Amino acid sequence: MLSLKQFVVFLAQLLCIWAIYMVSVYITDFYHLTIPASVLGMVILFFLLASGIVKVRSIEMAGAFLNKHLGFFFVPIAVGLMDFGGLIKTSGLQIFIMIAGSTIVGLLLTGSLTQLLAKGERKQHERHNSF
Incomplete structure (x- = not known):
């Protein structure tokens, strides 16, 4: 409390x-x-x-x-999908492929950028400590 x-x-x-x-x-x-x-x-x-x-x-x-409580905020969105049942039946596979593909691209870009930034920070830290 x-x-x-x-x-x-x-x-x-x-x-x-x-x-x-x-x-x-x-x-x-x-x-x-x-x-x-x-x-x-x-x-x-x-x-x-x-x-x-x-x-x-x-x-x-x-x-x-x-x-x-993030999951709670997605419940109305999931319920709203029921209005698009016909669209999901006809184009569900394409929608799934687009969502999965964009998620994978987003994860790969985020991971690559994070590694690149960490590498640059490590090099900067090494240069700073070498003096």
């Missing part, structure tokens, strides 16, 4: 995440961007965290809560 102080901190963190999302909604609407506001919000949050403007501890509790 959360204390009142912890609950207020949690709400403040959730408000921070929501505010970033609302900024991304405004940006996508104002500039007529085709990128979903939620994706832009994640990019904005990433840059805010990477630059140190927002500290991880500032959103950690709310982020952990949202991550813990």
Whole structure:
């Protein structure tokens, strides 16, 4: 059970995440961007965290809560798929291949980029320690 102080901190963190999302909604609407506001919000949050403007501890509790209950947020999407039964029957294999293929490409690119960045960081660390 959360204390009142912890609950207020949690709400403040959730408000921070929501505010970033609302900024991304405004940006996508104002500039007529085709990128979903939620994706832009994640990019904005990433840059805010990477630059140190927002500290991880500032959103950690709310982020952990949202991550813990992530599966719950996909239930309405899964239920909504029932409306597309005919499409899934006729094009289900193609849809599955596209989803699987894009997932594999995404994983490979993410893994390769992570290894490349880690390699560069290791080299920089070795150069720094050699002096």
